[in-house]
Amino acid sequence: MTLWDDAVVGFGARRRQGTQISYIVVYRTVEGRQRLITIGRHGSPWTADTARTEALHLLGEVARGGDPLADQRGRRAAGAMSIGDLCDRYLADMETGRLLTRHRQIKKPSTLRIDRSRVEVHIRPLLGAVPVAALTREDAERAMSLIAEGRISQQVRRDKYGLSNVRGGRGAASRTIGLLGAILTYAVRLGLRADNPVHGVVRPADGRRERRLRVEEYVALGEGLLVAEDDTEVWAPGLVAIRFLLLTGWRRGEVLGLRWPDIDLARRTAPADLGLADATIGTLLGHRDHTITQRYIHSADAALLAAADAVAERTAELMAGIVRPPHPTQVLASSIA
Known part of the structure; x- marks a missing residue:
């Protein structure tokens, strides 16, 4: 009644x-x-x-x-669900495309392999048994410190790529806690938590280094390719692919995934929805912040082509052994130093 x-x-x-x-x-x-x-x-x-x-x-x-009832059920489920279970659900939803990145894109298989290895090597051993609802910022900070100190490392099988040694360090700690933060944001969306305890955790710089080939290295590479082209046992399409990589600045996965329908010969471009990384385009345009690239990319065809042509032409010259004299400003800077 x-x-x-x-x-x-x-x-x-x-x-x-x-x-x-x-x-x-x-x-x-x-x-x-x-x-x-x-x-x-x-x-x-x-x-x-x-x-x-x-x-x-x-x-x-x-x-x-x-939806108060769904929230209530989520809070009850959070009491039983562990961080390890949450990671499994997150990866499953990412792999099936039910969950998108913050840029509303599907994660690439290579990125998912890296995410899974970080879960298995770092997150699961350190936090896997902790209930989702009970995880604190202190737990996340302690895990980050242990990873940064290299306390957790092991060999991980990467499918056809064999075994890989996954170690800790400051960079690994920063990227792993970043992944944990994304997983807990997913938990908030599911109603398993009201907050994300990773928000506010100060992560160390990831230690990524940017290295560019020196002039003599470009020259040596060009000479090596010429020698290889005369070798009948060398697979010619592979050499063409190497030159394409060098002259475009694309990543290997972007080149391997390229198909003729993706190419616009009239505009001399490939669509952004091909999956070209913002980092690739942003580097050509001189952007440090990838959000700038995202806002600019749809109207940057002329600037992008000009930058790409200049970089490709200079790279081709260096590989052909054409070394220009240094610019006067470079000479002045070196003399002052």
Whole structure:
């Protein structure tokens, strides 16, 4: 038997057996699904007035697009779900394309392999058994310190690529905690937590180094390719691919995934939706911040082509042994140094 409140639509009191009375709220989600959530049994702290106040709060969440019952179930599930279980669910959703990156793209298989290795080598041994709801910022910071100190390392099988030694270090710690933060953001979206404890954790610089080939290295590379082209046992398409990589600055995966339908010969471009990395395009345009590249890429064809042509022509000259004299400003700078 259920009695409905005259003042708050959807709020009622239900007696199912004996003399026990429970306060309930019935509502519809934004998808139109009807839900029933139990506020609690009559008695301290729930009276008709306090339950009505809670009902108004829950209906307010519904009006803002929320689903209180789903949130409640998520909090209960979080008590049983471990960080290891959460990682498995995150990776599964990423691999099937149900979950996208913050740039609304599907993660590349190579990136997923790296994510999985970081989970198996670092996250699972250190935090895998911790309940999702119980993880604290201190837990994340302690794990980051252990990874940075190289306490956790092991060999990981990379499918057809064989075994790989995955070690710790400051860079590994920074990138692993970054991945953990993304996984916990996913947990918040699922309603497993109300907050992300990794937010606010100060990560060390990842130690990435940028190295460019020196002039003499470009010359030696060009000479080596010429020698290889005269060798009938060398696979010619492979040499062409190497030259293409050098002259375009693309990554290996971008070149291997290139198909004729992806190429616009009239505009001398390949679409951005081919999967070309923002880093590749941003480097050609001189951008340090990839968000600038994302805003600029759709109207940058002329600038991008000019930059790409200049870089490719200079690279081709160096590989052919054409070394220009240094620019006067370079001579001045070296003399001052």
